[in-house]
Amino acid sequence: MASSRLQVTARQLSKTFKKKGRFEIGIASELPPAYKKFWREWKVLKPAAVHFVPQEGKWKRDELTGETYPIQNIPIPLKFPAEINEGIWGGEAVVKGFQKRDDRRRRVPHYWVPVLKRTVVRSEVLNTHLSVTVTDRTISLINDHYGFDHYLLKTPACDLVSVLALKLKKQILTELMNGCPRHAYDPKKQMEIYEEYKTYLSSYTPEEIEWYGLTWYEALSKVAKLKEAANKPIPLKNVYRKNLVEKLKSAGIESKSSSADEISATTSWLSKMNPFGKKDEA
Template sequence: MNKYTYAVKGHNNLLLRFEKPTRFSEGIASRLPEAYMKFWNEWKVQEPSPVHYIPEPGKWKRNPETGEVHPVQNTPIPLIYPKESYFGLWGGEGVIKGFQKRHRLRKRVPHYWFPTLYRNVIYSEILNKRMSTIVTHRTMQLIHKNYGLDHYILKTSACDLQSKLAMKLKRKMLLSLLKKDLYPDDEVKREEVYNTYKHYLENYSEEEIDWYGLTFFEAIDKQTRLEEAEKERNTVPLKTVYRSELIQKLQEAGIEAVNVALDEYEGKGSVRKSSWISKLNPFSSRKQDS
């Protein structure tokens, strides 16, 4: 009986409850480190802050006209994030899909509400760069509220940033602070900027910063390269394996000249001499010292 079969003793016709498989259940994705899983939960699992509605406090509310008590339902408005939003800073805003009744005698029709977008230049003090990108009015309000782009990016969670550009900027900022390679030509400015933003490093380890801001496919590619590099480091050349096996067989056969030849080949003697064991090595030099 496999995990998709129905019954357990005493529970007829009840489907067993098993954990739903995800993209991280098998394959190389299942070997991704906890550092990346922490970022993924912050990006995809954590509930983002409300942007297009104001949540009501408490669990119950009373209708002021009828006096009836109803439960508070803070249902998030479903948003659409087009690919253009990944390359700008929208401040968590998205496209709202709904219906609009344009005439009282006609049926409602589908309608999309888009945020107001415009191009602006933003400045990063940590990276010491100015960038021209697409922003919204809410983005600029958040930047001014947090006293600069760097504070806004470093303070905001990935689920609220949404933008891939914002997450790449956050990763570069954290790496610059970690390596302390900002302002290489100005030591005074480097110390000043580092002391201003260094407290953001307390929330991340070095490994978490290295994996932060990567998309799923970028993380898979990084993990693949790490595993291939580890495999190359642990791989022993076949010539070394075959040579060791041959020497072991000769030693087991009781050939005493093997140890002497090994000493000569490895250069343990005062003068390196030509021997029959060196002739077995196809990579050895043909010309031996006399």
């Protein structure tokens, strides 16, 4: 009885003192839903299995013993070095583990690194060739999707992983949203490419494309700049000068320096009293 009461109390306390999430602290709370959607696609969604073969179903029966046991598709822990953001690895990463190279010796730590190669890919929408670092799986995926642009646009952010791939995807979506202006020299080809890829725009809004592909710090920096531009302070001298000009106009007082430009051009009496200042030429 006492244990059940303690459990209820613990649940109530957990609801009361709930730990704040990433988007509830500081300036991150002002991030728009468009970026939250991208972040969920990039960091929260479960990526496709690359380094292991997942088994279907929930239960499996052993053919020898007839024993039934649950299927557990536990992904292999991966290491994502900084170099992964400079290429397109197709979902591959570095695997850390142990390797037993001799039966008479103990196992030793080992890193399995993907085989990287430099190749050139072509983007039809961007109308350019790109030299990128890829893996064999990346080339296979590009061939399976019948083109580099189709591969980027069909693959979710959690499988692209690298920042370079996300930036290119955002650039392609922006180009499609603007009507493929890089093919303006050939209107017929421009229309063909737009008709081929325009179906991908239905999954995104202009705001989502604007925030797509930004890293966490880039998104926070953008929010800070937008906030600073919206709340940019106006110098009080401009406000007082404008009020003075309006009062003079309403009172009907004529003055040589009635306009704001002429008032700003006139020198103050303090500058005339400055002995080190430049004197007006006669």
